[in-house]
Amino acid sequence: MYPTDQPITINGVTLQGPHLPRQEEILTxxxxxxxxxxxxxxxxxxxxxxxxxxxxxxxxxxxxxxxxxPETRTIREDDSWRVAPLAPGxxxxxxxxxxxxxxxxxxxALNSGAxxxxxxxxxxxxxxxxxxxxxxxxxxxxxxxxxxxxxxxxxxxxxxxxxxxxxxxxxxxxxxxxxxxxxxxxxxxxxxxxxxxxxxxxxxxxxxxxxxxxxxxxxxxxxxxxxxxxxxxxxxxxxxxxxxxxxxxxxxxxxxxxxxxxxxxxxxxxxxxxxxxxxxxxxxxxxxxxxxxxxxxxxxxxxxxxxxxxxxxxxxxxxxxxxxxxxxxxxxxxxxxxxxxxxxxxxxxxxxxxxxxxxxxxxxxxxxxxxxxxxxxxxxxxxxxxxxxxxxxxxxxxxxxxxxxxxxxxxxxxLAVSQTPGAITEAGVRMNIEVGIRYVESWLRGNGAAAIHNLMEDAATAEISRSQIWQWINAGSQAQLASGEGTRRVTRDWVETLMEEEFARIERQEGDRFDDAREVFAASALAEEFPDFLTLPAYRQFLSAEAPLRRELSGAAA
CATH class of the missing domain: 3.20.20.360 (Malate synthase, domain 3)
Structure with a gap:
């Protein structure tokens, strides 16, 4: 049905991208x-x-x-309604x-006993x-x-x-x-x-x-x-x-x-x-x-x-x-x-x-x-x-x-956010950088669930890592390091220095995606304007149907 990798349109639906195994069974x-x-x-x-x-x-x-x-108060106060009975399974x-x-x-998963x-x-x-x-x-x-x-x-x-x-x-x-x-x-x-x-x-x-x-x-x-x-x-x-x-x-x-x-x-x-x-x-x-x-x-x-x-x-x-x-x-x-x-x-x-x-x-x-x-x-x-x-x-x-x-x-x-015990530390900043880059590298290789330091990281935890760095940088004096670690603020220049150091510690392998991962993570954590989701620009640049052309044009411009 789809003999080539060229875009094909059926009843107003255009399929573009590489031909994949068994796609005819799904994209009927x-x-x-x-x-x-x-x-x-x-x-x-x-x-x-x-x-x-x-x-x-x-x-x-x-x-x-x-x-x-206030406009939905009657729904909350009405004790009479219930959701449908629980379904089989x-x-x-x-x-x-x-x-x-x-x-x-x-x-x-299906053999797990869950x-x-x-x-x-x-x-x-x-x-x-x-x-x-x-x-x-x-x-x-x-x-x-x-x-x-x-x-x-x-x-x-x-x-x-x-x-x-x-x-x-x-x-x-x-x-x-x-x-x-x-x-x-x-x-x-x-x-x-x-x-x-x-x-x-x-x-x-x-x-x-x-x-x-x-x-x-x-x-x-x-x-x-x-x-x-x-x-x-x-x-x-x-x-x-x-x-x-x-x-x-x-x-x-x-x-x-x-x-x-x-x-x-x-x-x-x-x-x-x-x-x-x-x-x-x-x-x-x-x-x-x-x-x-x-x-x-x-x-x-x-x-x-x-x-x-x-x-x-x-x-x-x-x-x-x-x-x-x-x-x-x-x-x-x-x-x-x-x-x-x-x-x-x-x-x-x-x-x-x-x-x-x-x-x-x-x-x-x-x-x-x-x-x-x-x-x-x-x-x-x-x-x-x-x-x-x-x-x-x-x-x-x-x-x-x-x-x-x-x-x-x-x-x-x-909204009692300020009552959360803990402090901002250099170790915490470094951990966000390292884990964020390692996760994005895994994501770019097609694995969206990555075991890092005995923790399961996914896009949500990576979002925490990059958004915390963005917030700490932009909070100015309100994001001081913990007492005992000096009076340093979390600044863009300092984070960039730590990013250089953490990136240098990563063991590289042929064919890895760490250079791209660093670019993606830094763009979201250090941007002037906060990207709504880390994965949106990453998708456009690396995974979308137009991504190969974007990279080709970017390489030519460079």
């Missing part, structure tokens, strides 16, 4: 028609909502402080494993066209039990013998609204990555999932308000009607990973109530969102070193407790976040420390009333499962047992 004329319908119905509204994000950010910079919306979510949709991870798998097209996946399309192939194969994988060294990976209903429930996380997929154009406009990821998965798998006792389930990332949730709900309704799927079959768990969404948790559930499954405490993007939105609001919003911003900080405790309350009040699941610590089988001491820290994290979440939580590695599934087994026993969740009526919505507590 019918699937492209479905994507085009979604784009034409909903992309203009997506763009309006992105513009509205910019307006909110401008108001915050001018001194406005977000809070609970989503009643017990005590352990969810997360990870990208490459073939090896797909098999390992209750659910977050199949991630977002922060743990580099959004290259190759990765995004291969992910759709892998999910299609996995659902039909037709997946295996052999490494170049000959190691084989295969699914275990259990049926779909006994394997982890697949919950797909599409890309955020801000990311576009310019390898697919509709009427000359690039599609939203979110619509591509959702649309292809839903089109090819919704009926097959229903036949096998599950459904098309999704995690919705980067949501900033209830109007964005309403857009997703409209998409679900139209998509189900288009394919003859019963209304309410789609279920969505929304990641509360922006500070503005934290004030609209019940409203978000309300907008999605016929399709809602729960909320998730997306802790790393949440921290990034606080820095991003309040980056120029003075010392009350300057955070200490990234390592000091733990889940026991007052603002993080308020966020998670209010999330559990909102979910359980409305009959939805509350899912905890991912501890960044990962096991290291080669280092027993580091491995034991990681297991201990993950256990502590999950114990706190279970005690707070969460119904389950995330892990990033199969070795951590038994740890989290044991913790939640002790609390849940035979119950599938804590929705009725731990309503958290003792928690009250508190806007000031959500």
């Amino acid at each position: 004329p019918e699937a492209l028609d479905f994507l085009a319908m979604l784009h034409r119905r909903f992309d203009s509204r997506r763009r309006e909502l992105l513009q509205a994000r910019g307006e909110v950010r401008r108001r915050i910079a001018e001194g406005w402080t977000p809070g609970f919306l 989503l009643k017990d979510r005590r352990v969810e494993i997360t990870g990208p949709v490459d073939r090896k991870m797909t098999i390992n 209750k659910c798998w977050l199949a991630d097209f977002e922060d743990s996946s580099t959004p290259s066209w190759e990765n995004m399309l291969a992910g759709q192939v892998n999910l299609k194969d996995a659902i039909r039990r037709q997946i295996d994988f052999t490494t170049p060294e000959g190691k084989e990976y295969r699914l275990g013998g259990v049926q779909l209903v006994d394997r982890p429930t697949i919950i797909v996380r599409p890309r955020g609204w801000h990311l576009e997929e310019d390898h697919l154009l509709v009427d000359g406009q690039p599609m939203a990555g979110a619509l591509v990821d959702f649309g292809l998965y839903f089109f090819h798998n919704a009926k097959e999932l229903l036949r096998r006792g599950r459904g098309p389930y999704f995690y919705l990332p980067k949501t900033e308000n209830h109007l964005e949730a309403r857009l997703w709900n409209c998409i679900f309704v139209v998509a189900q009607d288009a394919l003859g799927i019963p209304q309410g079959t789609v279920r969505a768990t929304v990641l509360i990973e922006t500070i503005t969404a934290a004030f609209e948790m019940e409203e978000i559930l309300y907008q999605l109530r016929n399709h809602a499954a729960g909320l998730n405490a997306g802790r790393w993007d949440y921290i990034f969102s606080i820095i991003k939105n309040f980056r120029d609001r003075g010392e009350d919003f300057v955070l200490p070193d990234r390592a000091d911003v733990t889940m026991t900080a007052p603002m993080m405790r308020a966020y998670t407790e209010q999330l559990v309350r909102a979910c359980h009040r409305r009959g939805a699941s509350a899912i905890g976040g991912m501890a960044a610590f990962i096991p290291n089988r080669r280092d027993p001491e580091a491995n034991e420390a990681a297991l201990r820290k993950v256990r502590e994290d999950k114990t706190r979440e279970a005690a707070d009333g969460f119904d389950g939580s995330w892990v990033a590695h199969p070795d951590l599934v038994p740890v989290a499962r044991e913790v939640f087994d002790e609390v849940l026993g035979e119950l599938p969740n804590q929705i009725r047992a731990r309503r958290r009526d003792d928690v009250q919505p508190d806007a000031q507590a959500l």
Whole structure:
């Protein structure tokens, strides 16, 4: 169907980019028609909502402080409404494993023993066209039990013998609204990555999932308000009607990973109530969102070193407790976040420390009333499962047992940034630089989930690293190093010096992408104007359909 790498247009949909293995199975004329319908119905509204994000950010910079919306007060105060009953495969979510949709991870996740798998097209996946399309192939194969994988060294990976209903429930996380997929154009406009990821998965798998006792389930990332949730709900309704799927079959768990969404948790559930499954405490993007939105609001919003911003900080405790309350009040699941610590089988001491820290994290979440939580590695599934087994026993969740009526919505507590213990240190600045560059290098090589210093880094943690540096530089005297480290301010010149030193320490290998990674990281951390997302300019320069031409022109100009 697609014999060359030249752009081809079918019914107004232009496919551009290299021809990829098995793309004819995914990019069928019918699937492209479905994507085009979604784009034409909903992309203009997506763009309006992105513009509205910019307006909110401008108001915050001018001194406005977000809070609970007076216009939606009746929704919050109405005790009568609930979300739809929990769907098959989503009643017990005590352990969810997360990870990208490459073939090896797909098999390992489905063999992990977790209750659910977050199949991630977002922060743990580099959004290259190759990765995004291969992910759709892998999910299609996995659902039909037709997946295996052999490494170049000959190691084989295969699914275990259990049926779909006994394997982890697949919950797909599409890309955020801000990311576009310019390898697919509709009427000359690039599609939203979110619509591509959702649309292809839903089109090819919704009926097959229903036949096998599950459904098309999704995690919705980067949501900033209830109007964005309403857009997703409209998409679900139209998509189900288009394919003859019963209304309410789609279920969505929304990641509360922006500070503005934290004030609209019940409203978000309300907008999605016929399709809602729960909320998730997306802790790393949440921290990034606080820095991003309040980056120029003075010392009350300057955070200490990234390592000091733990889940026991007052603002993080308020966020998670209010999330559990909102979910359980409305009959939805509350899912905890991912501890960044990962096991290291080669280092027993580091491995034991990681297991201990993950256990502590999950114990706190279970005690707070969460119904389950995330892990990033199969070795951590038994740890989290044991913790939640002790609390849940035979119950599938804590929705009725731990309503958290003792928690009250508190806007000031959500914004208690200045109460976060810790300090800015030279070690913290250096760590942000090193980890940021190392992560971007991994991302450029196609790996969006990178183990660095026994921590799992993804795009969200890289965003924290670069945004902290940007904020500290631009905060001036409000970002002093900790006492005992002199009176040095975090300045651009000093950061550039540290960046030179940290870059020189990196061990290089032939074919690595560290020069490009340094360029990308420095451009986002040291820019005069704060880039909304680190991955946006990186995508345009290195991954988009036009990237090869841009690099060619850049090289010629140089």
